[in-house]
Amino acid sequence: MASLVGEVMHLNIGPTEKWPSDVAFFQPYQVEQVTLPDYSNCLAVRTFLNMSGLKFDLQLKTNAEEMSPSGRVPFLKIGAFLIAEFDTIVANVNMRGLSISAHLDETERSEMTAYITMVHTVLYNAELYLSWIDKDIFSSTTRPRYGSVHPWPLSWVLPWKRQMEVKARLNACGWINKTEENVHDEIRACLQALSDRLDTNIYFFGEKPTELDALVFGHLYNLITFQLPDSRLTDIIKKYKNLADLCTRIEGKYYRDIKEN
Amino acid sequence: MTDDVLNLEVWKGNWDLPSVDNECLAVWAYCKFSGLPTKVQKSHQTNVFQSSLAKHNLPVLQHGSATESQLGNILSYLKNQGLGVDKNLSSKELADISAFSALIEEKLLPAYLHHWWVDTDTYVEITRPFYAKASPFPLNYFVPGRIQRAAKQHIYAPRTNDVINDEEVEMLVYKEAKECLNHLSYRLGENDFFFGDQPSSLDALVFGYVAPLLKAPLPNSQLANHVKGCPNLSGLCNRILNKYLPMSPEDLEEKRKRELEEMEKKQVDSLEFPNKRRNMILAALFALSSMIGYAFISGLVGVVIVDEGDYDGFSGVFGDDEGGGDDD
Numbered sequence: 188m189a190s191l192v193g194e195v196m197h198l199n200i201g202p203t204e205k206w207p208s209d210v211a212f213f214q215p216y217q218v219e220q221v222t223l224p225d226y227s228n229c230l231a232v233r234t235f236l237n238m239s240g241l242k243f244d245l246q247l248k249t250n251a252e253e254m255s256p257s258g259r260v261p262f263l264k265i266g267a268f269l270i271a272e273f274d275t276i277v278a279n280v281n282m283r284g285l286s287i288s289a290h291l292d293e294t295e296r297s298e299m300t301a302y303i304t305m306v307h308t309v310l311y312n313a314e315l316y317l318s319w320i321d322k323d324i325f326s327s328t329t330r331p332r333y334g335s336v337h338p339w340p341l342s343w344v345l346p347w348k349r350q351m352e353v354k355a356r357l358n359a360c361g362w363i364n365k366t367e368e369n370v371h372d373e374i375r376a377c378l379q380a381l382s383d384r385l386d387t388n389i390y391f392f393g394e395k396p397t398e399l400d401a402l403v404f405g406h407l408y409n410l411i412t413f414q415l416p417d418s419r420l421t422d423i424i425k426k427y428k429n430l431a432d433l434c435t436r437i438e439g440k441y442y443r444d445i446k447e448n
Numbered sequence: 449m450t451d452d453v454l455n456l457e458v459w460k461g462n463w464d465l466p467s468v469d470n471e472c473l474a475v476w477a478y479c480k481f482s483g484l485p486t487k488v489q490k491s492h493q494t495n496v497f498q499s500s501l502a503k504h505n506l507p508v509l510q511h512g513s514a515t516e517s518q519l520g521n522i523l524s525y526l527k528n529q530g531l532g533v534d535k536n537l538s539s540k541e542l543a544d545i546s547a548f549s550a551l552i553e554e555k556l557l558p559a560y561l562h563h564w565w566v567d568t569d570t571y572v573e574i575t576r577p578f579y580a581k582a583s584p585f586p587l588n589y590f591v592p593g594r595i596q597r598a599a600k601q602h603i604y605a606p607r608t609n610d611v612i613n614d615e616e617v618e619m620l621v622y623k624e625a626k627e628c629l630n631h632l633s634y635r636l637g638e639n640d641f642f643f644g645d646q647p648s649s650l651d652a653l654v655f656g657y658v659a660p661l662l663k664a665p666l667p668n669s670q671l672a673n674h675v676k677g678c679p680n681l682s683g684l685c686n687r688i689l690n691k692y693l694p695m696s697p698e699d700l701e702e703k704r705k706r707e708l709e710e711m712e713k714k715q716v717d718s719l720e721f722p723n724k725r726r727n728m729i730l731a732a733l734f735a736l737s738s739m740i741g742y743a744f745i746s747g748l749v750g751v752v753i754v755d756e757g758d759y760d761g762f763s764g765v766f767g768d769d770e771g772g773g774d775d776d
Contacts, residue, residue: 257612297631298544305550359605380543 205283207266212236212243213251214261219335220249221260223328223413224314229261231273231405237441238396239280239287249336273307277398288397295392299399302384302391306399309377310406312362313370319353321367323416375423382427389436396437403430404437453485455510460490460582463663464703466693468578470560471519472507473693474649474656478523480692481647482532505595519656523649534649541643545650548635548642551628552653558603559625560657562618563671565599570666626674633678640687647692651684658685 214229215221221229236243248254255262255271262271270279280286288299318329333349334342357363381403390396407430411421425431456479458472467473479486508517516525526532534542564575579595580588607617632654641647658681661672675681743749
């Protein structure tokens with residue numbers, strides 16, 4: 188969710204510097220704390236910044252969620268501004284003239300926005316459902332991780348509070364009554380659409396990666412590697428060979444190479 | 449299977465549209481695009497009653513033994529049955545339809561719901577009277593409120609949290625909806641339909657949203673104005689209305705009747721004017737008499753004094769007489 192105040196401030200003041208050298212990227216602890224849907228978003232933003240060639244300083248905070256202006260992770264500190272979540276961060280980078288999708292025409296950009304929204308709604312809701320509504324995953328993974336940084340009564344109360352929020356959200360969009368099988372079907376339909384769109388291309392829109400590639404990578408890579416009690420989801424994703432290849436390609440180019448340098 | 453007739457139940461129409469509901473319009477248009485034999489039933493009292501009991505929302509599609517409600521379910525049912533024009537599209541085009549459907553549902557629907565069900569002017573003047581009239585007694589008291597609550601939950605629940613309040617959410621949903629309309633407009637471009645010469649389910653979906661915004665007499669709506677500012681979207685809407693959903697003779701007849709009724713109502717209103725004055729005078733008289741009555745009963749007015757006066761006078765006379773007797 189965009190922070191409107193931040194957005195309005197940006198429109199009025201405008202970014203003064205192209206990309207300051209002291210940009211900080213805040214997210215919860217990766218190994219012990221972060222939940223599946225949150226980490227997909229963190230990974231997507233990091234991939235996007237790597238693709239744009241923008242430098243940032245990764246800061247792990249136990250209370251990143253409370254620090255964020257929108258209440259959701261990840262968020263960036265760029266100069267005097269705090270900017271949270273994928274869409275707003277992408278819009279901010281575009282506004283600074285550093286867009287990686289500037290070569291697209293209007294129609295293509297509209298299509299990209301449509302696919303981004305589809306990934307946001309379907310995959311993000313599916314991740315929320317699996318990690319907060321699915322009883323096994325909630326008690327074995329989500330609750331211990333989300334509560335891990337708090338002492339005892341809070342380690343139960345805060346996950347429960349967040350679970351209520353997630354339930355309200357999923358109830359409003361009709362996902363709460365779905366069964367696990369329905370959720371898997373939704374994921375399949377979304378991946379099918381992405382796979383058909385990608386076809387045999389290197390990236391979704393030609394030779395160069397765009398924010399859509401970053402977002403898809405964030406979700407799929409995380410769903411493949413996140414330790415879940417069963418591997419059904421991983422099996423579903425691996426069926427879509429061109430999407431799995433896309434993940435490998437992006438990981439190789441934007442993570443391994445960067446590390447080696 | 450293809451020979452079977454589809455039974456479709458929809459909310460009835462208004463403002464020269466065959467139906468006022470976006471999902472009903474979309475399903476109906478899609479059936480017309482596909483040339484499916486469709487028998488349409490406009491909501492009358494019993495089926496609203498039944499669907500309310502079953503917690504279904506219109507549109508409801510009956511085909512053979514299957515019953516499906518709501519747009520998404522109906523479209524996927526038709527797809528599974530191998531019906532509909534979408535089967536002629538390539539897999540990439542189908543992928544585009546999924547993506548744009550998600551975009552519309554996520555970005556345009558919240559503002560659309562807000563516009564019809566939460567915005568006070570539109571809700572009180574247009575939406576509530578229409579849906580109340582279309583529902584039977586006693587459901588007319590509950591149906592609009594129930595849909596409104598569902599709409600509010602759909603708009604606010606996923607967006608409001610500790611740091612963002614309802615007003616900010618409203619600004620945000622309208623901004624996103626306008627962006628979504630722009631994206632649709634860019635995607636449509638100069639084409640007749642989204643995927644060339646043949647309409648698809650995406651055209652039906654967009655038509656469902658755009659047509660009521662264009663046709664309804666809305667006092668002042670940023671969403672409707674924005675649609676009017678995208679000429680290719682309103683062109684698409686009119687093209688579909690003229691070619692696939694022209695007004696039937698019954699609709700025209702009904703429209704004429706409604707206009708006549710409205711004229712008569714206006715005349716009756718002006719005739720009723722003296723009655724209104726008489727009623728006002730009667731009401732004033734009634735209020736006055738009840739106030740006086742209350743004053744009498746509670747003893748604020750000097751009845752007691754009058755009584756006492758009488759009694760005093762009587763006892764006085766009696767007393768005087770007695771007194772007089774004593775004196776004597």
